[in-house]
Amino acid sequence: MSTESTLTTQEVVDITRTTNYGTWRFQKGWNPMHIVDAKDCTITDAAGKTYLDFSSQLMCMNLGHKNEAVIASIAKQAQDLAYAMPGYATTARAELSKLLLEVLPKGLNKFFFTTSGTDANEAAFKIARMYTGKTKIIARYRSYHGSTSGSIAATGDPRRWAMEPRGKQQGVIFAPEVNCFRCPIKHTYPQCGIACADYLEHMIRNESDVAAVLVEPIVGTNGVLVPPDEYMPKLRKICDEYGVLLIADEVMTGWGRTGKWFAMEHWGVTPDILTTAKGITSAYVPLGLCATSEKIGDFFQDHYFAHGHTYEAHPMTLAPGTATINEMKRLNLVERAADFAPYVQERLEAIKAKHPSVGDVRGKGLFWAVDLVKNRTTREPFNTYADKVSGKPLLVDQIAGKCLAEGVIIQAWVSHFVIAPPLIVTKEELDHGLDMLDKHLAIADALVEADAPLVVVEVASSVTSDS
Template sequence: MSTLSSQEIVELTRKYNYGTWRFQKGWTPMHIADAEGCYLITGDGRRLLDFSSQLMCSNLGHKNQAVIDSIAKQAQDLAYAMPGYATEARAELSKLLVEVLPAGLNKFFFTTSGTEANEAAFKIARMYTGKTKIIARYRSYHGSTSGSIAATGDPRRWAMEPAGKGQGVIFGPEVHCYKCPIKHTYPSCGIACADYLEHMIRNESDVAAVLVEPIVGTNGVIVPPDGYMPKLRKICDAYGVLLIADEVMSGWGRSGEWFAMNHWGVVPDILVTAKGITSAYVPLGLCATSEKIAAYFEDHYFAHGHTYEAHPMTLAPAVATIHEMERLGLVERARSLGGYMEGKLRELMERHVCVGDVRGKGLFWAVDLVKNKTTKEPFNTYSDKVAGKVLVVDQIAGKVLGEGVTIQAWVSHFVVAPPLIVTKEEIDRGVAALDLHLSIADGLVEA
C-alpha cells in the first residue's frame, strides 16, 4: 500500500513529469487511484463515469479480470523473448487476428503504440513500392514520433516544422461534409474530396501510399459518406498506390464493426491499429499487411525492427481482449447502442443552439460546438489552445467533471466514446451532465 497521500502523488507528478500537449504552468493532474467497469475512482474517493474511454482506448472498461489474469500468467510463464523467437502468445494472437481483421490482412508486425505502428506502415509502403511520398489528409492525427507527426494533418505538427516537411508527406482535403474544406455539397459533388486525392496522385511523381483514418478520431469523429472509401480504393488501385487505414482509434468494435473499414466493404493494403487491441491494459500496436506485400518480402530484405516487437507481455492480453469481446458480444453491443446514443445526442442538438453537429457510428461520436450555426464558426481554434486561452469546451468539461463525468474535449468539440460495456442508464447520465452545462456555450452564441 502506498505511503504517499493523494496530494503528494499529484505534487510529485506535476514536479517531475511533463503534461502532454499543454503549457506546464498550471497543470494539476487529477489523481486516479482505481478504476472499475465504466468508472474511474479518484484519490479522494469520487467515482467518475468514463464517457470517453480515457483516450478512446478502454473499450472493455476497467478491471476486466480475464485480461488481468492473462497479464499475470504471461509474466509468470515468459516475461520477454526477443523478436527473433516464436512464442505461444505470438502464435495465438496471430491466429485470432486472421479471424477478426478484414480478410486478406494476414502478415503482422507488432509495436508498442499506434505511432510506432504507423512508422512501420510508412517504411513497409516505401520498401514495397520503391516510392517515397505519403498522401495524408488535414484534420488527421497519426502519432507523435518523427514520421507519424509529419503525417499528421492537424496543427500538432506545426511545432516540429520545418523538419516535418522533409519526411515525404503531402496533404489533401479531409472528407468532412459538415464543413467541406473545398466548399462542395454532397452528394451532388460526386465525392470531390476523393477526386482531389486522385488529382494529387496524378500530379506527383512518387506516391507510395494514401493514409486515412476511416473515421477521423480526435479531430472530430468525421464519418465519410458511404461512397468515399470504395472510390478511394479504386483510385489507389488504378495508380498502383497503397491504401493505409489508421484504425488506432476506430478499430476493435468502437464503430459497431470489428474495424471501421468493414462498414464499406473495403480492405486496405495496410491496416494500423492499437488502443483497443488490449483495451489499453498494456501498450500494443499492430501493423497488418496484405498477402501481396507479405509475398514481396519473401525475397526482399525487411529492413525494420525494434527490441520490443512482439513482446509477449503485450500479446497475451490482446488474446484475452479478443476472447472477452467475443464472449460479451461487444461489437454487436456497440452497433445496437449506436442508435440509442445517436438519438440522445440529436436531442441534445435540438435543445442547444451551440451544438452545430453530432456525428458518429456505434459508440464513437462527436458533439461539435459552434458560435454561429449559419457560418459554422467554432468558438475556438487550435491557435487559441497554443496561446493559452481558456477554451469553451474545456470550461464545459470542467463543469461536467463536477457532475461526476469525464469527457474528452478537443478545441471545439467533445468526443463521446464510452466503454463498450456501457449501459443505457450510463449513457443517459453522461448526456445529462453535458446537457446541464452546454448553456455556457449557448450564452456565447452569436446571431
C-alpha cells in the first residue's frame, strides 16, 4: 500500500496555517513554505526549487540534512528498543553518556536528558535551587533561554513580556548583557575593565538568596554577542567567591558551532551546569541535555532529586546523539568551523566596509551576526522589538525575503542577520550566501541617514580570535 500523500501543496499550506500556530508572529498573513526534501546544506520546496540553508534552519542542523549515519541510528534504535521508562538502563543511554564524557568540558559528568533546550534549562534551574537551597537566578538582558514557564521567565529579551508578571514570581532578576557594540551601561572596552561583570557582582552582593547566574556564552538569536576574553574568567571568579553556581546555556553555541565543542572552552572556563540541545542530534530528533559538575552529582547521593519526566533518556533520542558525535569526529567538523572563521570574518569585514548600513559584524567559528544601523555614528538600528510586536514591517525581513527569492535562506531577527550554515558547508556555498546578502544590503544602504559616514567602525568585540 502506498503511503504517499494525496494532499496538494496548497492543501498542505492551508491545513497548516488554519490548524497550527505560527510561532513568534501574528497569525494573519502566515503563509508557510511547503518543504518536501533536504540534502546536505540545501532544502527543496514542493515546486522543486532548492535553497541554501544559510542558518542551519534554527542554528541547529550542524551536520546538514540527510546524514546517513544519523538516519541509520534512528532506524536501528526503533527496531531494537523504541522506548523504555527513565528508571531503566539502556545501551543507547550508556553509549551516549560515555561519549559525552569525552567531548564536554572536563568536570561535567552527571547528566539529565530532556527533549529540548528549554527543558534542559528548566532542569538546570531546579537542580541549582535544590543544590544551593537558594531561589534567585540572575539572567541577562538580550538573552533567550526557551519558551516554557521557567525558561521564558529567565529570557531577557522582550519575548518574556507577554507572560509578565509570571517572570518575577519565578525568582529571576536581570543583569546587563555583554554588548560592546551597544554597551547598555555606556562603557567602552577595554577601558571599562569589564564593568558589566562588576555590575553583576554588585547585584549578587545586594541581593539575598542568589542560586545561580545564567549566561549564553555567546548570545545567540539576540545578536551573536561575543564577550571580551576577560569576561568569562572574571564571571567564574565572582561566582566562586560568592558561592553562586554558573550555568552556561550552550543550546545554540555547543557542538562545534563556534570552533570548539562548546563555546566556554574559548576562555578555559567550566560552568557548574551546562545545558544544550539543537546540535546534539543535529536536530534530527528532539534531545536536550543538562550536565552538572561532580560536586552537584554527589550532593544528590543523599538528597532527593525532585525532577523527571516520561521522555527523559528516551532511547530514540539518545542513539542519534551518539551517531552525531561520531560523525562530527569523523568529519572533523569542530576543526572545520574554526578553520573557516578567518575567511568568514574577512568576507564580512569587506561587506561592512562596502555598506554604510552595516554597523558591526561579529562572531566565532561558523556563528556570525551582521548588525544593521541607520546611522553609524549613533549606531541606531532601523527597527526595534517594538516594531516587531506592533506588526511594522522590518527591514531585515525585507532583505531576507529578497535572498529567499534567489535561493538563500538566512535568519533575520529585528535588526541583524544570523549567519550559521551547517558545519559541512563548502567555501563555494559560503561565498554564494554571503554574495547574496552583499547584493541585497543595497536596500538598507538606501535608507541610511545622509550624515552617516562610510567608514569602518572599529569595535573591539568585532574582531575575535579562536583561542
